[in-house]
Amino acid sequence: MKAAAFDYVRASSVDEICRLLADAGDEERKIIAGGQTLVPLMAMRMARPDMLIDINDVAELAGINDHGDHVSFGAGTRQRAIERSDIVSDRLPLVAKAVRNVGHQQTRNRGTIGGSIVHGDPSAELPMAALALEATMILRAVSGETEMPIDGFFEAAMVTNIEPEQLLTEIRIPVWQDARIGTGFHETSSRQGDFAIVAAAAQVALAEDGKVTRAAISVGGAAPSPVKLHGLEAALIGKSADGFQDIIALVDEEIDAETDVHATAEYRRRVTRKLVSRAIDDAIAEAGK
Amino acid sequence: MKQVEVTLNVNGKDTTLTIPPRMTLVDCLRDELRLTGTHVGCEHGICGACSVFLDDEPIRSCLMFAVQAAGHRITTVEGLLNEDGSLSDLQDSFWECHAMQCGYCTPGMLVASESLLAENPDPSEDDIREAISGNLCRCTGYQQIVEAVQMTAKRRREGAANG
Ligand code: FES
Ligand code: FES
Numbered sequence A: 001m002k003a004a005a006f007d008y009v010r011a012s013s014v015d016e017i018c019r020l021l022a023d024a025g026d027e028e029r030k031i032i033a034g035g036q037t038l039v040p041l042m043a044m045r046m047a048r049p050d051m052l053i054d055i056n057d058v059a060e061l062a063g064i065n066d067h068g069d070h071v072s073f074g075a076g077t078r079q080r081a082i083e084r085s086d087i088v089s090d091r092l093p094l095v096a097k098a099v100r101n102v103g104h105q106q107t108r109n110r111g112t113i114g115g116s117i118v119h120g121d122p123s124a125e126l127p128m129a130a131l132a133l134e135a136t137m138i139l140r141a142v143s144g145e146t147e148m149p150i151d152g153f154f155e156a157a158m159v160t161n162i163e164p165e166q167l168l169t170e171i172r173i174p175v176w177q178d179a180r181i182g183t184g185f186h187e188t189s190s191r192q193g194d195f196a197i198v199a200a201a202a203q204v205a206l207a208e209d210g211k212v213t214r215a216a217i218s219v220g221g222a223a224p225s226p227v228k229l230h231g232l233e234a235a236l237i238g239k240s241a242d243g244f245q246d247i248i249a250l251v252d253e254e255i256d257a258e259t260d261v262h263a264t265a266e267y268r269r270r271v272t273r274k275l276v277s278r279a280i281d282d283a284i285a286e287a288g289k
Numbered sequence B: 001m002k003q004v005e006v007t008l009n010v011n012g013k014d015t016t017l018t019i020p021p022r023m024t025l026v027d028c029l030r031d032e033l034r035l036t037g038t039h040v041g042c043e044h045g046i047c048g049a050c051s052v053f054l055d056d057e058p059i060r061s062c063l064m065f066a067v068q069a070a071g072h073r074i075t076t077v078e079g080l081l082n083e084d085g086s087l088s089d090l091q092d093s094f095w096e097c098h099a100m101q102c103g104y105c106t107p108g109m110l111v112a113s114e115s116l117l118a119e120n121p122d123p124s125e126d127d128i129r130e131a132i133s134g135n136l137c138r139c140t141g142y143q144q145i146v147e148a149v150q151m152t153a154k155r156r157r158e159g160a161a162n163g
Helices: A014-022 A038-043 A079-084 A086-091 A093-099 A113-119 A125-132 A230-236 A245-254 A265-288 B025-032 B089-096 B106-119 B125-131 B143-162
Strands: A007-010 A029-032 A051-054 A064-066 A070-074 A136-141 A144-149 A154-156 A167-174 A181-188 A198-206 A212-220 B004-010 B013-019 B051-054 B057-060 B073-075
Touching: A014 A029, A014 A051, A014 A136, A014 A167, A029 A038, A064 A086, A070 A086, A070 A113, A079 A093, A079 A113, A086 A093, A093 A125, A093 A181, A093 A198, A113 A125, A113 A167, A125 A167, A125 A181, A125 A198, A125 A212, A181 A265, A198 A265, A212 A230, A212 A265, A230 A245, A245 A265, B013 B025, B025 B051, B051 B106, B057 B106, B089 B106, B089 B143, B106 B125, B106 B143, B125 B143
Parallel strands: A007 A051, A029 A051, B004 B073
Antiparallel strands: A064 A070, A070 A167, A136 A144, A136 A167, A181 A198, A198 A212, B004 B013, B051 B057, B051 B073
């Protein structure tokens, strides 16, 4: 359980990081921020980079800023900073609820939002919340900056659509301007703080009459990648608190549940339906307050 | 093996070492600095036995390479002792409440609970259980650990009130 040997560089700017990535040649060069996913992978020799580029000293890669229609997160922003942020609790209540379920104090103190997204762990909570709310990711390379929608970024378990020469610098999460918004987040795991077997996130906006006008729903852990439930979101429009149970079964069509050591596919489907339903319940109740 | 020179500040003292970048902070603390109070269990971020303070926040020292800790302040369980080398009030409460059996999880439990008490002088039982949720104990069933943290919190509050 020891990592293989590697070269270590402490980077001081985004340009330096991009140059190091561009000059990799045959080497595998990897970014290390919080290390909470990468270091275990290295200890288990599932990752064996030739070089680690440490981005923890690059101040421009951390920070949370309110831009009105969205909140931007530097990729290196710690989960702990998100948990403690007033901007997040005021503007992105779904993200605030999600981050409380991420790991433990010792891992949130190091783990970053960017690391959590680029690794694409199927049951990680922040990617789910970012996916539900249709975040935009800003990727940098020597050749320039690319904006990429998060929907489509997650390919498979632990596989994401980032090129080896790209650095994720920022995540922009939209802030809904609707008057009545509510959120819900539910998770089941073997022990408090463990990776989710299944987790569900929902955010809704309601009209004056209590009917849903807008919905964002995603699940994690249910399938090899976090999934945004587009079909259910569309079907939820016009429904109210007691009128959505008949459409919950739509969840089954949108997730490709798998069996693993933690749970069977059938268990995952059942728990997903239940947790999605609870998350929507909470979201509608909160928006109605 | 590739080697690099780093200066680490541990429990207030600077030490310069030549180590390979792949050496984790916990291995460096234990094997190079001979600070064996910090324990190492799973080596991949599950058990919490390796918890130490990085600046003022608890982290898992098996999930950080020692080279990354240069420029930061590290505090281990040894650094929690009173200045005269006697047990701190929290360490004392662990002893008094029998909050350990084999002692494997104890350094991590102390770091996790000290961090909680620094932020919250009057934690509820739930707060305590949440704070130590990243630390596994195979022996105690956690109850005495919770009691030891409650005892310390109470004594500190009383101490502050009598002040
Ligand atoms: S040894 Fe670090 S968490 Fe187990
Ligand atoms: S006292 Fe033995 S593991 Fe906690």
